[in-house]
Amino acid sequence: xxxxxxxxxxxxxxxxxxxxxxxxxxxxxxxxxxxxxxxxxxxxxxxxxxxxxxxxxxxxxxxxxxxxxxxxxxxxxxxxxxxxxxxxxxxxxxxxxxxxxxxxxxxxxxxxxxxxxxxxxxxxxxxxxxxxxxxxxxxxxxxxxxxxxxxxxxxxxxxxxxxxxxxx
Amino acid sequence: xxxxxxxxxxxxxxxxxxxxxxxxxxxxxxxxxxxxxxxxxxxxxxxxxxxxxxxxxxxxxxxxxxxxxxxxxxxxxxxxxxxxxxxxxxxxxxxxxxxxxxxxxxxxxxxxxxxxxxxxxxxxxxxxxxxxxxxxxxxxxxxxxxxxxxxxxxxxxxxxxxxxxxxxxxxxxxxxxxxxxxxxxxxxxxxxxxxxxxxxxxxxxxxxxxxxxxxxxxxxxxxxxxxxxxxxxxxxxxxxxxxxxxxxxxxxxxxxxxxxxxxxxxxxxxxxxxxxxxxxxxxxxxxxxxxxxxxxxxxxxxxxxxxxxxxxxxxxxxxxxxxxxxxxxxxxxxxxxxxxxxxxxxxxxxxxxxxxxxxxxxxxxxxxxxxxxxxxxxxxxxxxxxxxxxxxxxxxxxxxxxxxxxxxxxxxxxxxxx
Numbered sequence: 001x002x003x004x005x006x007x008x009x010x011x012x013x014x015x016x017x018x019x020x021x022x023x024x025x026x027x028x029x030x031x032x033x034x035x036x037x038x039x040x041x042x043x044x045x046x047x048x049x050x051x052x053x054x055x056x057x058x059x060x061x062x063x064x065x066x067x068x069x070x071x072x073x074x075x076x077x078x079x080x081x082x083x084x085x086x087x088x089x090x091x092x093x094x095x096x097x098x099x100x101x102x103x104x105x106x107x108x109x110x111x112x113x114x115x116x117x118x119x120x121x122x123x124x125x126x127x128x129x130x131x132x133x134x135x136x137x138x139x140x141x142x143x144x145x146x147x148x149x150x151x152x153x154x155x156x157x158x159x160x161x162x163x164x165x166x167x168x
Numbered sequence: 169x170x171x172x173x174x175x176x177x178x179x180x181x182x183x184x185x186x187x188x189x190x191x192x193x194x195x196x197x198x199x200x201x202x203x204x205x206x207x208x209x210x211x212x213x214x215x216x217x218x219x220x221x222x223x224x225x226x227x228x229x230x231x232x233x234x235x236x237x238x239x240x241x242x243x244x245x246x247x248x249x250x251x252x253x254x255x256x257x258x259x260x261x262x263x264x265x266x267x268x269x270x271x272x273x274x275x276x277x278x279x280x281x282x283x284x285x286x287x288x289x290x291x292x293x294x295x296x297x298x299x300x301x302x303x304x305x306x307x308x309x310x311x312x313x314x315x316x317x318x319x320x321x322x323x324x325x326x327x328x329x330x331x332x333x334x335x336x337x338x339x340x341x342x343x344x345x346x347x348x349x350x351x352x353x354x355x356x357x358x359x360x361x362x363x364x365x366x367x368x369x370x371x372x373x374x375x376x377x378x379x380x381x382x383x384x385x386x387x388x389x390x391x392x393x394x395x396x397x398x399x400x401x402x403x404x405x406x407x408x409x410x411x412x413x414x415x416x417x418x419x420x421x422x423x424x425x426x427x428x429x430x431x432x433x434x435x436x437x438x439x440x441x442x443x444x445x446x447x448x449x450x451x452x453x454x455x456x457x458x459x460x461x462x463x464x465x466x467x468x469x470x471x472x473x474x475x476x477x478x479x480x481x482x483x484x485x486x487x488x489x490x491x492x493x494x495x496x497x498x499x500x501x502x503x504x505x506x507x508x509x510x511x512x513x514x515x516x517x518x519x520x521x522x523x524x525x526x527x528x529x530x531x532x533x534x535x536x537x538x539x540x541x542x543x544x545x546x547x548x549x550x551x552x553x554x555x556x557x558x559x560x561x562x563x564x565x566x567x568x569x570x571x572x573x574x575x576x577x578x579x580x581x582x583x584x585x586x
Binding site: 009010014017018022023025026032035036039040041042043044045046047048050052076079100101104105112113114115119120123124126137151154155158159162 | 178179181182183185186187188189190191192193194195197198201202204205206207208209210211212264341342396453473
């Protein structure tokens, strides 16, 4: 990598690491160790393709897509009998409503990995259904189905707990 | 507070809650970025040989020292190129003498069909941290196509070994064809026909063959219908070698000898002599194997994403079919297989059970066939008279008979995961 490209990459990595890490924490439902690993892997993959990524319209969006796919690939490698629900948030930051955040992370943990990815892309990344579908290499219809199902489950798990956000 | 059912409100609140939760996770960004870059450098070193084409630091053909220093040994004369040129199939380099870039080029050229070969590049095995590769552009008269072979060593049965020969999920890596098979010698072979860019923004085709032998020799060959894998125009309708030719290339014995010549990575423990328990196969792989084994009239209406089940419907109601593929279960054979179990000719133990499930659902029926191969490989398949384990029965009996469950559990198709 040329020096200028290396500098650009380093700048990009520092600028995006925080956001990628937060996304990864939601994707992993609070498994911060796995989240760090996924972000390292993501930044590593971006590094390898930096020449192309840096010319892309939206390198940050590209990195987010890589993160999502890295996460899903990791989930697929897990033992076939291990359930997503085994994930337990291992650390929740102080401040604000800790119990609500814990409830939210536990609810996310109960979603299948792909549904969780849809929720994170749609409601944390604010991506459209089409953009989410592109990131997951899925059809818009499939994303809508997952989204509806995930919202239904989350509503069942969190409906009342999320009430306070109506006031925000 | 009443439960808010309005979709928009719930979505809005969920968004707020996610931001509130997400924003509180913090870490040392500089350290994380540096670790990511470090991993990128390592990835780059490990990247498929052909991807390195054009990058700096490539050992060019014909350039290079007269001496090689075998790992931990004394300087030895470089193997004469003529010793390979005379034998197109290549001569395995004696273990301890790392293969050279020139040997790799000559071996590849010898294995390719008739045609013009240009732009040869290769790196030998002199550096334990950089995997060897060879890359050429082959033109059989129909247009140039890039062809590359890379070599490395993987721990048999490890995640990496499995990943090399597992077909990717069509939803994540769209492809035209992918077949993963076990060869008579126990090697696993993946033949893949896909695209350089999964999103097909450029229709460069990328075909590959990956071989992992029982001792962990990994040979990977790739080819493109362009003179380079990226940033080169499509030059022909398909890559230069057929899948059969690609298979022949990747299974050529010469490569395995070269893998054996790779110096041990001093930072890594050597593979243990005792075979490790293979990785459990992915959910996708298990279901892809299961579905073709189901009875024809059982339509799959739902598939597990996180664990291995399908829901089938034969027109008489939904029926959950669950399967488990496990290794190393020999030590609990006594607990799993009682006196009423049978033992087949090949030593496989089989037992059938009918129960009411373990969720306490009234009227539930769970039919199970449990099988254990002599090497501890276990296939357990169950069918329920409901689409889930916890809902009330939707039918009298499961959609599959005991006999059908037995046929599934004993199918030789599962042997690929042993």
